[in-house]
Amino acid sequence: FPATIATTLTSSLLYKPASIRQLAVAASQITKSILFPSNQSTGRIRIMSSDAAVVSEAPVVAQPDDGDKSKQQQRPQQRQKLVLKVPKGMHDRPPVQMSVREDVLQKIVRVFKSHDAECLETPGAELKEVLTGKYGEDSKLIYDICDQGGELLSLRYDLTVPFARYVAMNKLQSMRRYQIGPVYRRDQPAMTRGRYREFYQCDFDIAGESEPMLADSECVLILTEVLSGLGFSNYTVRVNHRLLLDGIFQCCGVSEALFRPICSAVDKLDKCSWDEVAKEMSDKGLADEPIERIRQLVLTPRGSADLVDQLRENPALKGNAMVTQALDDMSRLFRYLGLLGCPDQVRFDLSLARGLDYYTGLIYEAVLEPTPDCNVTVGSVAGGGRYDKLVGMFTKKDIPCVGLSIGVERLFTILEQMHKAKEQKIRTTATQVYVCSAQKNLLEERLRLCGQLWCAGLPAAHSLRSNPKLLTQFQYCEDTGVPIALIIGESELRDNKVKLRCIASRKERLVDRDSCVDEVRAELASLAAAQQKTEQ
Amino acid sequence: FPATIATTLTSSLLYKPASIRQLAVAASQITKSILFPSNQSTGRIRIMSSDAAVVSEAPVVAQPDDGDKSKQQQRPQQRQKLVLKVPKGMHDRPPVQMSVREDVLQKIVRVFKSHDAECLETPGAELKEVLTGKYGEDSKLIYDICDQGGELLSLRYDLTVPFARYVAMNKLQSMRRYQIGPVYRRDQPAMTRGRYREFYQCDFDIAGESEPMLADSECVLILTEVLSGLGFSNYTVRVNHRLLLDGIFQCCGVSEALFRPICSAVDKLDKCSWDEVAKEMSDKGLADEPIERIRQLVLTPRGSADLVDQLRENPALKGNAMVTQALDDMSRLFRYLGLLGCPDQVRFDLSLARGLDYYTGLIYEAVLEPTPDCNVTVGSVAGGGRYDKLVGMFTKKDIPCVGLSIGVERLFTILEQMHKAKEQKIRTTATQVYVCSAQKNLLEERLRLCGQLWCAGLPAAHSLRSNPKLLTQFQYCEDTGVPIALIIGESELRDNKVKLRCIASRKERLVDRDSCVDEVRAELASLAAAQQKTEQ
Incomplete structure (x- = not known):
């Protein structure tokens, strides 16, 4: 210590x-x-x-x-008065949030699995040196763990570098994996906009050789499948190419050593004005003339396949090898997306740069536009790109990789607000039957019935008081959304019966005690069928 | 820095x-x-x-x-040679492990949900002072995070203390929650026995007033439901009562200040011999006579409701208030377990003490016995108990709590070895259709078909090479368990057809290109039906 x-x-x-x-x-x-x-x-x-x-x-x-x-x-x-709080920028996720979360994550996993991905999990911490030199200017946001046992550890900063470490360590030639888990960044939190110091990422990556842009176009498709699957239609996937940016920088007279710093300045265009970005470039040592040339090339052009052709004809870029290769890639991307039936919400945007250092090819980012349902501006909700040199930083052998990362925290924030706007009530438990007693001293009978229901695999509950009031028990069902109550009274006991009450309709009927599990199942099935009918 | x-x-x-x-x-x-x-x-x-x-x-x-x-x-x-490893005591969880895991966690969650529990998630880190003073002798195993931003943080050590902090912070009167997540202990790892520095816990807890032993007996039942649900029959749930141990210590002449340290010595009885435990007691300042009296009372008695009656008659314990209250609790526990239909695998064991300081009432622990399928001794796989004073350590108000924690890492270890013993092949992907090309230059056709399948929500895949060999494509299906291949060739293209191949039977038939999604669905349904038939 x-x-x-x-x-x-x-x-x-x-x-x-x-x-x-x-x-x-x-x-x-x-x-x-x-x-x-x-x-x-x-x-x-x-x-x-x-x-x-x-x-x-x-x-x-x-x-x-x-x-x-x-x-x-x-x-x-001895009791001491503590300041009761969670760490700065972190938060508890209460049951209502967890219900939304579970639904969202299930849908995301379903898309990932439908693209042949295996699941991988890496530890929450990595050796510090594994993370060193991978994130450029953002490295200062890494959390370190106190060295109490000989190794210098850091909390993971994303899921991409651990994946690259895994591929390198196991000498894999190829892998398609998804991983979902929390990552940690010592950033300035902005909780209302879904920016935390601990937040979940959902990553999908493809490591290994592939025909040019084949894996890349699948990743862009997956982004659209995830967002559509979650019910969003108001998104745009912005795409760009790191090699194109580097080529543009080269054509504008930026020295190679400044490619990454200038790229990182361009990345701030979605948050800052051009003047602020220009000042950062200038601070980083770029002269006024190349800055102005970058502005002319990067700031306005947006489009799709048409922009590729337009750029091919741009005299300022003509003949640059990086530009040529990048444009070949972009035109292949748009052709493949068309064949895959990818929604027409993909925009080629030269001002997209992505913050992280490790990208080497195509880069992309999904942005949600405000809608009547939800007018929060959350900006980018997902992103990714190609990173062909990251695995090679751990071993002598490069393995080409491309992938995407979904910032689910922001999606949760939006979906919760949409639920609130619609005044939808979200259930936080799965209980289907509540066992009630109608008179006093029936606790042990309730236990016997609950045991029977649990043994049959039915989600059941009862009061933990010995003599709860019947109305209190019904109230619990209404508050938490339990659809059925089974009521035990002295007369029912005598006749070996139990009363089945449908909470919503308040209809009650007597059923045989011995067949009550089947009766509950039948009632649940008919309620589900009725529900489905109203939804159609 | x-x-x-x-x-x-x-x-x-x-x-x-x-x-x-x-x-x-x-x-x-x-x-x-x-x-x-x-x-x-x-x-x-x-x-x-x-x-x-x-x-x-x-x-x-x-x-x-x-x-x-x-x-x-x-x-x-520039490339540097790194030592490629994960932090000591932590591990990557590769796809095969993740498949077993997903199955196990789903089954556990199903049991938790069937007992009316809500899901909660707390951050991976807590303020250091939240954890301070809660774990007794084990506190030294807590990981601290370097203070880079003004707050002293620690990685969570279990899920119980964060739950108590949550209940206190939100001034809750009651809550039933489950939580699943990694916890961190700077312990000496023993990976082959499933002991790690980062490991998953699955916790279920009930906070709030309850009739005596009602919530407690439900927790014991849940332990048995989880283990039975995972296919284990060879388990024992050992139960004991902290108040009974304290009463015994009092009757043996141990001073109150030594109750917890002596309890922590008794806890080592499942790993150490009596002589070692006695030495620890002696080192902690206990005289030889009380040590011998503790031995006589604690070491041998095991049983169930019968042991309760036996202890009531023990002259050495008669009249002790703590003993009397604890025995009342124990006899009520066994009555309730009987009513609930709990399996007869619950043993009253006076040598069970549980390591953690915070328990105040009933304590329990599930142990797996070696079987022919699996002869690893992993010891305790789950445990828990009542802790009525933990919430009150954060606020002035005590909220009674009882809960359980399943050490899934050990269960994974056992289940993996059982799978290995049975030579069961575990699928790591969910892909149902593989799109193959029979000739060269059909990449774009494959893309079109894959797009169609993905759009219909069918898990599909194809080769990322432009001209893969047909045999290589079939081999991929066999290796990874994909049941169906859709094959495109020039003649099929001409006739607007596609060849559907069942990988296991090698049977092929031509289907219309436009109805191929339905044909795949029908084939999958008939394969599933056949599979179910063989399993019966």
Whole structure:
């Protein structure tokens, strides 16, 4: 735990005004175990400025080690007032949210599975060095785990780099996999817009050789299938090509070393004005003339296959090898999307750049437009692209990859608001039968009946009070959406019967106790049939 | 990021032999931003021993800040040889494992849902102080996250404490919830026995007032339903009562302050011999006589309702209030379990203690016995109990709770070995149709057909090569279990037909191109019916 102390102190120094004295104390705690392993017990640490004047000095005192901490943690068993909250930018997901979530994730998985994908899960943490150098400017947002056991770990920042690590580690030639799980980014949270520090990603990736643009066009199709499958029609999939951007940069006179930094500036075009982006380019060392040339090429053109032809004819780009290859890819993409019957919501957009460093070819992003149902602007809800060099960063062998990632958190936010707007009531339990007692002292009979229902696999419940009121029990059914109640009373018991009540219609009938499981099943089936009829 | 540097260096100093020089360098990097905020640019840091002799000295050089790191991280884009591994005690879960997992988790969720439970999800991390003081001796196994943003965070250690925090934070009077997710413990991993540092827990809990033992007996029933539902018959659910243990300790002359430490020693009885446990008790300050009295009471008795009566008559325990209340609870438990039709695999076992500090009433644990199918000993696969004081540790108000946690990782290990023993082949994809080309240059036709199948919601796939061999395509179907192939050839194209091949029987027939989706559906239905017939 000296590491903990050091981290605590150094970070408090970074984020809050703090004295040099504190630092010296921290350093002394770091050093004690090294300086005084056993025989010595005191020393001093000094921090000195350039002219060798002592800025601060602190004693180093060796303390008994290890067992120490758990003792400290056992002590505060007495009640203490805690600030009750979750970590900044994270959130609990209560039952109503989880119901929406379960439905959304099931639909997404169904699409992924219909495209021949296997499921993979990688750990929530990776060795820090696995993540290092993969995310460009965003690397500073990675969460590190305190080194308590010899390895430097980080929480995963996305699911793509762990996938590439898995492919490399297992020397795979090809794999189609999907993975769903939380990722962690120490970003400024904006919860209302669905931006969190812990959020779920749903990823689909294809690793391995493929005919040009074949895997890529399937990924774009999958994006549209997922969004249509969730009931959205108001989306656009923006597509662009990293090689085309690089070619444009080259034609505009940008040096190769600046390709990624300038690309990352272009990426901010959906959030910032051109002037802000131009200033970032200028700050990054680009002269005014290339900036203006980039503006002319990147800012306006949007289209589809027609834009490909238009760009082929652009004299400013003619003859550039990267541009030519990228445009060949783009025209193949549009041909394949047509053959696949992909919806006509794919737009070639030269201002799309994507933030992450690792893309090498086609890139894409799905954006939802506001609708009458839901006028929140959430921006990009999914994205992806080709990254042919990422696996090779772990081994000597490149494996071409292309994939997509769905930012479900934003979709949840939108769908919840749509449910609210429609005043749809969302069930959070699956209970089909509620066992009620009509008189006192029937708890044990309720237990017997519940046991019978559970044994038959029927989702059932009853009150945990010994003598609940009948109305309270019915109320529970109405509040939580349980469709059927089975009521036990003394007369029913005597006749070996039970009363079956349909909560919505309030109709009741007596059924034989021995056949009540079948009667409940029959009632549920007829309710489901009626429901389906009204929906049609 | 100085925090990172400090952590890196201090931990390498702690765990590996390292020089004082390194420390001084680390400290200098920590200090630079504080010592030389703008105007100064150099200085020195000295580490001195008690007699003021300089042990080490390092220059401090202020460097340009912030942008700095991302540049450093961009540089190593050139290939570097990394040690490719996952963090110690964690593991990738490849597709075959994920298939088994998906099946197991679905079955568990079905049981949880059939008991009226809502789904909740809490963040992967909690404020450190939320976890502090909840786990007793195990607290040292908690993973901390480096404080990079002002809050001290820890990875969650279980799902119970976050649930209690949620109930307290939302001032809930009652809730039945299930939660499934990974938890993190910095334990010594034993992967072959399914013991990991990151592992999944499946939790079901009931918070709120209930008739005595009503919620408790439902939890024990759920444990048996889950294990039976997964196909296990060779399990025992051991039950005991914390109040009974405390009462026994009191009768044996243990002081109250030692109740929890001695309880934690008893908990080791399933892994250690009595002599080892006795030594731990002695080390914790208990005299020989009470240790011997505990042995006599705790070590042998196992039974069910009969043991309750037997203990009521035990003169050593007679009149102890805690013992009396606990035995009342136990006898009610066995009566309720009988009414619920719970399988007769519940054993009252006085040597069961459970490791965690927070239990206050009934405790239980499910153990699998080795079978001919699977002779791995994995020990406890699930457990839980009543914890009436945990919510109150966050607020002033206690909310009684009882719950259970299933350690699915161990179940996965067992089920995988059972599958291996039976040589069952596990499918990892859901693909139902593979679109093949019989001649060259039919890639675009394949795309058209795949688009049609995907549009109809049929899980389909095809080769990503332009001209794959027909045999290779069939082989893919056999290897991955795809039941049907649709074959396009030039003659079929001419006649607007497509050849439907059943992979298992190798039977082929021509179908109309326009009705091929329906034909595939019909074929799949008849294959499923045949499959069901052979299984009966």
